[in-house]
Amino acid sequence: MGYLYLGLAVGGEIAGTSFLKYSNGFSKVLPSIGVVIGYILCFYFLSLAFRSIDLSIAYAMWSGVGTVAITLISVFALHESINLPSIIGITLILLGSVILNLFGSAH
Template sequence: MNAWLSLAVAILAEVIGTSALKASEGFSRLWPSVLVVAGYATAFYFLSLTLRRMPVGIAYAVWSGAGTVLIALIGAVAFRQKIDLAGGIGIALIVAGVLVLNLLSRGGAH
């Protein structure tokens, strides 16, 4: 499997697990709790596949950055959490940092 594809699966699984973590209400609801465990297990498995072909710094920066941005958006849409100006700027800086790391860094996965 392509490193970027396995990283995308890891990100998606982590976002599902984190979203379910909110819905599990402190692991007091069974099915969201099962989804948390399955999501994180899947995320770490696919992240481990990614690390076979990609530097850990790049993989983790993309994984955590994309996950953070997606969770912030899901929080705003699904859980009606507000993203204020500072939060929006922070999210933009995360995206910019991941782009700089991947497009301009010599230590990237190119």
């Protein structure tokens, strides 16, 4: 159940961060509401994930998967550019999350 909560937390983070792009510094009401709701859900589900997943593993997975997902959204949906060093860095973040999950303190 912890990984379901973690997935929902990542979804909330992705939604909140995506709305943040459109909030224009919190000057647009509807995207700003989306930011708040996204992050409330994100941290609520992240707190539930911590009940059964170690903090180090859950946080690494949450931040790593969220970073990769937001990068993919920014490149493919928002047509923002990305360069090779950025791709390498994001790949290392993802690999670090996988390694922590496979070999972290819980194993």
